[in-house]
Amino acid sequence: MQDLAVTLIYVAYALGLLLTFGTVLTWVERKQAAIMADRIGANRAYVRIPFTQVKLVWLGLFHGLADGLKMLLKEDFKPVPYDRLAYAIAPWVTFVPVMLVFAVIPFGGTLVVGGRSYPMQIAPIDAGLLVVFAFSGITIIGTMLAGWSSSNKFSMLGALRAGSQLISYELVMGLTVLGLIFLYGTVELVSIVEQQSGTLLGVLPAWGIFYQPFAAVLFLTAAVAENKRIPFDLPEAESELIAGYMTEYSAMKMGLFMFAEFIEIAIIAALFSTLFLGGYNLPWMTDAGFVLPGGRVIAMNHVAVVAIQMLTFLGKVLLLCSFQILIRWTLPRFRWDQLLGFAWRFLLPLAILNLVVTVAAVWVLRSGPP
Amino acid sequence: MSSRKPYVRRRYWNEPAMGWWERLYLFEVVRGLWITGGVFLHNMWKWMTGRKGALTAYYPEELRADYAARNRGKHILTQRPDGRPQCVACNMCATVCPAQVIEIDAAFDPDDPAHPKYPARFEIDYSRCVFCGLCVEACPEDAIRMVKETPGLPGFDRNRMWLGKEELLDWQPQRDVAKPYPVASEAAGGRP
Numbered sequence: 168m169q170d171l172a173v174t175l176i177y178v179a180y181a182l183g184l185l186l187t188f189g190t191v192l193t194w195v196e197r198k199q200a201a202i203m204a205d206r207i208g209a210n211r212a213y214v215r216i217p218f219t220q221v222k223l224v225w226l227g228l229f230h231g232l233a234d235g236l237k238m239l240l241k242e243d244f245k246p247v248p249y250d251r252l253a254y255a256i257a258p259w260v261t262f263v264p265v266m267l268v269f270a271v272i273p274f275g276g277t278l279v280v281g282g283r284s285y286p287m288q289i290a291p292i293d294a295g296l297l298v299v300f301a302f303s304g305i306t307i308i309g310t311m312l313a314g315w316s317s318s319n320k321f322s323m324l325g326a327l328r329a330g331s332q333l334i335s336y337e338l339v340m341g342l343t344v345l346g347l348i349f350l351y352g353t354v355e356l357v358s359i360v361e362q363q364s365g366t367l368l369g370v371l372p373a374w375g376i377f378y379q380p381f382a383a384v385l386f387l388t389a390a391v392a393e394n395k396r397i398p399f400d401l402p403e404a405e406s407e408l409i410a411g412y413m414t415e416y417s418a419m420k421m422g423l424f425m426f427a428e429f430i431e432i433a434i435i436a437a438l439f440s441t442l443f444l445g446g447y448n449l450p451w452m453t454d455a456g457f458v459l460p461g462g463r464v465i466a467m468n469h470v471a472v473v474a475i476q477m478l479t480f481l482g483k484v485l486l487l488c489s490f491q492i493l494i495r496w497t498l499p500r501f502r503w504d505q506l507l508g509f510a511w512r513f514l515l516p517l518a519i520l521n522l523v524v525t526v527a528a529v530w531v532l533r534s535g536p537p
Numbered sequence: 538m539s540s541r542k543p544y545v546r547r548r549y550w551n552e553p554a555m556g557w558w559e560r561l562y563l564f565e566v567v568r569g570l571w572i573t574g575g576v577f578l579h580n581m582w583k584w585m586t587g588r589k590g591a592l593t594a595y596y597p598e599e600l601r602a603d604y605a606a607r608n609r610g611k612h613i614l615t616q617r618p619d620g621r622p623q624c625v626a627c628n629m630c631a632t633v634c635p636a637q638v639i640e641i642d643a644a645f646d647p648d649d650p651a652h653p654k655y656p657a658r659f660e661i662d663y664s665r666c667v668f669c670g671l672c673v674e675a676c677p678e679d680a681i682r683m684v685k686e687t688p689g690l691p692g693f694d695r696n697r698m699w700l701g702k703e704e705l706l707d708w709q710p711q712r713d714v715a716k717p718y719p720v721a722s723e724a725a726g727g728r729p
Binding site: 201210 | 562566569570572573574576577580581584590591592593595
């Protein structure tokens, strides 16, 4: 009974977190882009308290709300699609797997309630990382379905581009992560995070990024490409293909695609911080408190530790989201041949090289000096 | 058709060429991110310390700072020392106005024998005004002038873009007038 309650609370927390991220990130993106470009950013939407003239602007936070309302109230324009069923389910096929990926990501340390410990993860699956890749693979099907079923040549072109792009970068992503799997000897995410909680050489936190810096860069690149955002937004390049595979979608169906995109930013950030930035680990922090490099120990009680770990994870995710938005508003779009060339001729050889070096290093270290 | 030469892209002597460093792309990406991130942090620091991180003016609420002193923004009615308008309701401005936006209703004031005619209603429709300044030129009494501030133009209803006599007189005579306001001598009884 207690297990069920804790799991339900976890599920509610994760759902609320993701949906909040999806909405708030639209605001963060607008504001950050504006500040990067010496502008102010959207600040006109307001909520008026009823029966008063008090208008709440809150730095334009309500623009996300206004967007959602607009999406809901717009006419749901439907073309005469080639395949009605595929057209209808395509946004959901894109949206649902993105949400499901978060089920295996640990978003906090271990919670102890009534003598039982619960790792903060919705689904404790041994194949955690494989599940992540399985679900993010389904997203491709959603975009392909959308493009094929719209009976529109722009959508079709967008779907073709999405298919080849996502498959190329999925390969790179898988290969970069293989090095990590070798290093940690497991694909279970909780275990991966726990192995990153120590220190490296006594000072550095033992995060994946210090063991596998190349893999971190490659993974982030491939993940941003997976998300189909600028500079990798060829499937929906609006100056070439109107809106690519979602050209024929309107109202909330289109909103779902956008929402999935924004949630995927958060998912990528969560995945990256789990694999490379030690997840919920703060440097020099254990489940009992802080252990500073000099040997000083600051003990803390369990609730404070859990709260700090959850906040740490959130902070890392937010910073990484912000970094992805920085990338999106800095780099111009690739040309199509450059995009595939970048994946197959640059990232893939580097990923394989990284893997080979990692395997050799692990082999040497594990078997000891010859 | 067969004589047509195939298209060859012209090469320019100053065509930009990328070195191997730029061609590698990765480091140029880092440089670009460094620049934009720097701009972001610079502006963000300004915002967080309570200053404005952009040059933009919040338009209807905030006046832009760089209006020229002689900018023809909106009209004012000059006043006699007792605060009544200097206008004698001669209708010259309304006649010369190319957009025909000025409407004046004249009235009789028996208490002021020097200026028995005064405007009971003086309204300008800013939805049609072209801000040419001809009304200022035409006025024989120096009763209408233009100041650099703009009227509160943005609105949802064109019928609310009129300014009446009260608004035109409400301009704080000591501030921001294009020409210095003539101070009437008290000896003349305030009636020059």
